[in-house]
Amino acid sequence: MSNERSGFSSRIGFVLATAGSAVGLGNIWRFPYLAAKYGGGSFLLVYLILTVTFGFTLMITEVALGRKSGTSAINAFGYFNKKYSFIGYLTSFIPFIIFPYYCVIGGWVTKFLLVSIKGQTHAAASDTFFTGFISQLAEPMICLLVFLAITTAVVILGVKGGIERVSTFMMPILVLLLVGISLFCITRPGAMEGVAYYLKPSIKHLGPTTFLAALGQLFYSMSLAMGIMITFGSYMPKKSDLEKSVSQVEIFDTGIAFLAGLMIVPSVFVFSNGDPSMLAKGPSLMFVMLPKVFDSMAFGNILAAVFFILVFFAALTSAISLLETLVAVIMDKFHIKRVTACILMFIIACLMAIPSSFGFGIWSHITIMGFSFLDFFDFLSNSVLMPIAAFLTCIFVAYIIKPDVIINEVESSGEFKRKPLFLVMIKYLAPICIIAILVFSIMEGLGLITV
Numbered sequence: 001m002s003n004e005r006s007g008f009s010s011r012i013g014f015v016l017a018t019a020g021s022a023v024g025l026g027n028i029w030r031f032p033y034l035a036a037k038y039g040g041g042s043f044l045l046v047y048l049i050l051t052v053t054f055g056f057t058l059m060i061t062e063v064a065l066g067r068k069s070g071t072s073a074i075n076a077f078g079y080f081n082k083k084y085s086f087i088g089y090l091t092s093f094i095p096f097i098i099f100p101y102y103c104v105i106g107g108w109v110t111k112f113l114l115v116s117i118k119g120q121t122h123a124a125a126s127d128t129f130f131t132g133f134i135s136q137l138a139e140p141m142i143c144l145l146v147f148l149a150i151t152t153a154v155v156i157l158g159v160k161g162g163i164e165r166v167s168t169f170m171m172p173i174l175v176l177l178l179v180g181i182s183l184f185c186i187t188r189p190g191a192m193e194g195v196a197y198y199l200k201p202s203i204k205h206l207g208p209t210t211f212l213a214a215l216g217q218l219f220y221s222m223s224l225a226m227g228i229m230i231t232f233g234s235y236m237p238k239k240s241d242l243e244k245s246v247s248q249v250e251i252f253d254t255g256i257a258f259l260a261g262l263m264i265v266p267s268v269f270v271f272s273n274g275d276p277s278m279l280a281k282g283p284s285l286m287f288v289m290l291p292k293v294f295d296s297m298a299f300g301n302i303l304a305a306v307f308f309i310l311v312f313f314a315a316l317t318s319a320i321s322l323l324e325t326l327v328a329v330i331m332d333k334f335h336i337k338r339v340t341a342c343i344l345m346f347i348i349a350c351l352m353a354i355p356s357s358f359g360f361g362i363w364s365h366i367t368i369m370g371f372s373f374l375d376f377f378d379f380l381s382n383s384v385l386m387p388i389a390a391f392l393t394c395i396f397v398a399y400i401i402k403p404d405v406i407i408n409e410v411e412s413s414g415e416f417k418r419k420p421l422f423l424v425m426i427k428y429l430a431p432i433c434i435i436a437i438l439v440f441s442i443m444e445g446l447g448l449i450t451v
């Protein structure tokens with residue numbers, strides 16, 4: 001029933017829940033590795049500039065669309081102009097693809113959390129631990145079920161009683177743990193060289209690939225173009241200052257990514273005796289390299305446990321935002337109860353997660369366009385569908401309903417200081433940048449270019 005659609009109780013509730021969505025595996029695992037790969041300080045600088053321009057524009061657009069229409073993505077576009085409802089359908093379809101495989105990774109995080117709490121970091125540091133685990137049949141599925149069940153329980157409790165309450169509790173803890181752990185890491189012997197490596201700008205990296213890598217990362221990190229920000233915007237109190245809230249989410253998201261880098265880059269640097277090529281290991285960094293790094297450090301067991309609690313919280317709040325978006329879509333479209341929608345999604349996600357999980361074990365011989373199932377879903381959503389949805393959103397706002405709709409919504413609750421920037425971005429620069437990401441990431445995904 002639409003009267004079940006409640007909202008956040010306060011502006012801070014909105015900021016913490018939205019930051020909870022934005023801060024996820026992308027910040028803690030992907031950002032540090034990209035920053036190290038693309039010239040440290042240069043990448044940070046490019047990323048920062050893009051956050052306050054491009055990221056800000058897309059995020060404020062989505063939140064304002066949601067608040068103005070009071071509905072999730074599926075109806076939000078049609079609310080303004082019936083002819084363009086298809087953008088809402090496309091946008092709402094994206095989290096259906098992402099959620100199941102995100103929970104598979106959430107299951108891996110759950111496993112590593114349990115292992116590190118039990119003090120078994122040494123076992124986790126062996127070369128075959130991670131691959132041995134993900135190639136099994138039952139255990140990754142059980143871990144996924146645990147992660148999914150916790151996520152579903154929070155979403156059943158609703159926006160105020162579940163999501164807002166969990167985010168208000170977890171996000172401050174996450175910040176404290178991360179500050180503590182990065183302070184510990186940068187004060188280890190030899191770590192300062194790693195810090196210098198992380199922060200020192202290198203001019204040779206100030207090129208188009210760094211720009212595009214930062215842009216792609218930003219997209220993912222801010223949870224853009226999958227209806228999440230529209231849904232959360234629809235729960236935002238009408239009188240809350242929109243620009244201020246979006247700015248605070250940006251600071252949160254970027255700050256946490258920066259701190260995660262400050263923790264991970266120097267630690268790996270020390271572990272590898274100054275050879276940063278280990279950072280370039282990409283996906284295996286978090287589950288293979290980091291346990292080794294922790295195992296080699298004083299207080300490694302405690303550090304590993306704290307780190308995986310942090311990663312678990314970050315992944316959980318992101319998964320919650322994905323499930324909430326899906327549940328809101330189902331509730332808005334089919335007018336069914338929240339609990340029913342949650343249970344339905346739980347079952348769908350379990351079934352859809354099976355190929356992604358088995359793709360590393362018994363189904364590893366099956367590939368789609370050369371990708372494993374999980375990588376294929378990731379490619380389809382992040383590299384293809386999300387840029388298309390974001391591009392259509394920009395065009396819709398800039399040329400169909402006109403930017404004034406967004407501006408009026410922002411100004412109805414406060415000042416819009418970055419209005420001139422917003423206008424230039426939404427009309428010209430953002431659509432161009434998005435097309436660039438689309439072309440770049442499809443070529444990269446298909447192996448036509450390597451960066």
Ligand code: PHE
Nearest residue numbers: 022024025026027221223318
């Ligand atoms: N923004 C999250 C991150 O940085 C990723 C995410 C993707 C969150 C999809 C929700 C949905 O990790």
